[in-house]
Amino acid sequence: MSLTTIQLKTPYLIFLGDVDNFVFAKTGAGIVQWRPELVKGQLRFSGNNLSLNVPDMTVQEAAKAGAKSLVLGVAPIGGQIKDHWLRVFEEALALGMDLVSGLHYRLERFPSLVAAAKTSGAQLINVRTPASSFPVGTGKKRPGKRLLMVGTDCAVGKKYTALAMTQALKEQGINATFRATGQTGIMIAGSGVPIDAVITDFVSGAAEALSPDNDPIHWDVIEGQGSILHPGYAAVSLGLLHGSQPDAFVVCHEPTRLTMEGFPDTAKPNIAQCIEYTLLNGQVTNPNIRCIGISVNTARLPEVEQLPYLSRLSQEFNLPCVDPILTGCDDLVTQLMQGSK
């Protein structure tokens, strides 16, 4: 049994192909935003005006520049790989570059890709698939500090907040590592565990492997998944919570949504419930778990209401409330450090 997380070879060439809608290129944009040092360039088909504002490169140019992986920076509806993308993928594999995909369709479905990888020894990497099996979680206390993002729902800014928190900690001279649990996060981090794809018996063990023993003053900032209150995904959230044994957590929230994303009959739980459930369940592996604040995606609120909303929330919960894009995360860092000295 191995403890290996997915490990991607960097730097990357980002594939956009003929995808010209920014909505479907968020993966590539996220990598460029958070890890520009990992990106050698982008590969667009001729006539595509969408750009991540990095150099345009062919596969050959990127290989010469040292790119080690061709990363699919696009996620079209349905998660399919288009046949007319294959030629470029085959070229990259032939040059020894790994091909990295976060799509639902597995790369192994395409015999020409399997053959090209086999010939050159390059790898086909599906970041939705765990790289290895994991042992059962032990709950044994590990050295190092851990901060977990939790949420009132899916898609409420957990990955964004974790990345922004990691950056804010580093800017204040605090040693911190972003730990990725989903496909885009794994591409940004260059490693991680797609936690929702692990077999349930081993999910807390996988979370333990994701944030292993570390320096006592080092912070792992762990990307959350789902919600402890979600009827479909709570087991993922609980396994991640138990295995992460976080010292602290941030509740991520989207204020305009009334029901859970994709679950029109399920009322979205509120922030207080999310704190209550996370504290109670989190105490199973860390009796000292505490909530250090709330991160809100206020983008859908009218502009004049955004800051007042954060201010009201902060008073209600007596905790710092931020929108990472609007206010930054410094207030969360201050709160985190105050209780951790």
Next chain:
Amino acid sequence: MSLTTIQLKTPYLIFLGDVDNFVFAKTGAGIVQWRPELVKGQLRFSGNNLSLNVPDMTVQEAAKAGAKSLVLGVAPIGGQIKDHWLRVFEEALALGMDLVSGLHYRLERFPSLVAAAKTSGAQLINVRTPASSFPVGTGKKRPGKRLLMVGTDCAVGKKYTALAMTQALKEQGINATFRATGQTGIMIAGSGVPIDAVITDFVSGAAEALSPDNDPIHWDVIEGQGSILHPGYAAVSLGLLHGSQPDAFVVCHEPTRLTMEGFPDTAKPNIAQCIEYTLLNGQVTNPNIRCIGISVNTARLPEVEQLPYLSRLSQEFNLPCVDPILTGCDDLVTQLMQGSK
């Protein structure tokens, strides 16, 4: 995406082979105890004095008598299949009987079994492996009533209590079905889902498929797994809890264990915690969830302390407390029916 649980063909021939220690034949014994009508006979190697007190049969005799599956009734340490068992397995497969195993080693590891199954069209069934993929759980309320076993730990009598409760309900004329979530339970029920082997994203969906829409006054009695307070297995327990959306639950407990089985550093949670965590988390998919009592395995207590222990617990929690073997489950049935009219 299918909603299919594992489905075993009955009746069974139970394989004991040369396993002569009852401890390793509990699976076979459990099937004979709870579902004698499913068992045509047992297959022992010559010289083995261990018996389940059912007719001895060769594979040929069992096939003639109508047996449809050869079921491995033994679980030796390490979960391995012995080479000298294979000849009998091949014979059964050649006669069209399915081969059913709950061991860790998959039957497909043996080319001779794969070949024999292919020739006759019989199936190799590993009851530790889910039969199909499942959709994400919806949390949508289903008709029918559900009773879930939960526990303060693994191996505290959840399967036994579920089977005893199903029997007690039926004896009182109440329509009830045992729903299996582990390998032995699946062999006893003839169907089920090995819930801990499902991918975490789909575990509550699998639990929903296990106890589908039913008659409004029918009770599904669902075998529990792990513990909501277990550092390794809580995600399994939570997915099962959310997907089962139980109206009622029974806490199963072993009173002499101080730490969790196999986790010598983890204190075993107490009954009150187990009730608190189950009520809170269970309310996510069933706001009316209630605890109807406690089932204790008192076998390791001194005999004179067994009934007084149950009596003290009952006073402490103001709930019926039973040991299914010592007292039966009628008090639990009474409590269940009182609140469910």
